[in-house]
Amino acid sequence: MLSVKAKAFILMVTGSLCASLSLASTLSVTVSNEDGQPIKNTVVELYNPDYLIDSASYDGPKAFEVAQRMRQFQPFVLAVPVGSSITFPNYDKTRHHVYSFSPIKTFELKLFSGQAHDPVIFNEAGVVALGCNIHDAMQSHIYVTDSRYFMVTDENGQVQFSSLPETSFNVKVWHPLQGEAVEPQMVATSSNDVSLNVNLSIIEEFEEDEFEDEYAY
Numbered sequence: 582m583l584s585v586k587a588k589a590f591i592l593m594v595t596g597s598l599c600a601s602l603s604l605a606s607t608l609s610v611t612v613s614n615e616d617g618q619p620i621k622n623t624v625v626e627l628y629n630p631d632y633l634i635d636s637a638s639y640d641g642p643k644a645f646e647v648a649q650r651m652r653q654f655q656p657f658v659l660a661v662p663v664g665s666s667i668t669f670p671n672y673d674k675t676r677h678h679v680y681s682f683s684p685i686k687t688f689e690l691k692l693f694s695g696q697a698h699d700p701v702i703f704n705e706a707g708v709v710a711l712g713c714n715i716h717d718a719m720q721s722h723i724y725v726t727d728s729r730y731f732m733v734t735d736e737n738g739q740v741q742f743s744s745l746p747e748t749s750f751n752v753k754v755w756h757p758l759q760g761e762a763v764e765p766q767m768v769a770t771s772s773n774d775v776s777l778n779v780n781l782s783i784i785e786e787f788e789e790d791e792f793e794d795e796y797a798y
Contacts, residue, residue: 607743608774610625610734610776622658625731625740626660627730628752657722661723662727664702667701677713708722750768760783
């Protein structure tokens with residue numbers, strides 16, 4: 582038989598857990614250009630120094646792939662947590678030569694086809710631009726972050742973060758073709774769902790299937 586004190590303690594703990602669960606919120610972010618058109622492939626990062634990967638447990642995936650198909654990197658933009666490993670398989674019949682001169686990660690995977698190299702590890706936050714030494718049109722970007730909360734916008738220019746803690750975040754957006762940097766916006770999360778619209782100036786449009794017809798194998 583539980584004592585009155587024990588029952589009171591259990592009720593207090595249960596109430597606290599229910600309260601903390603009810604405070605989890607959803608943040609929806611929509612990124613569009615000056616004409617209101619959605620912008621896909623935009624990284625949206627929620628930054629708070631109390632919610633970094635190196636200061637809290639992170640159980641998300643840390644192994645990724647940037648494929649080479651139809652003489653294009655896929656995806657065009659990939660966001661990953663620090664410490665991730667990335668493979669670069671070549672599914673084309675022609676060989677590719679993958680390289681990056683980016684300060685946070687310089688590497689080179691010489692002419693190869695198939696999966697001829699070990700995964701590359703990305704241990705520093707920042708942006709890595711990829712290219713092919715044989716095909717200049719091949720471009721891709723890897724956004725490495727130490728934040729626990731990050732996503733890439735879909736075809737509708739949208740991302741949605743769920744089960745966020747009750748706190749405040751600096752919402753950062755980044756796109757490889759943006760005309761200028763966008764100042765982060767502070768957003769407070771609570772038990773209510775929150776929506777945020779961000780306008781981004783894009784210097785040109787990138788068509789991911791530009792070479793699809795010509796190089797479909």
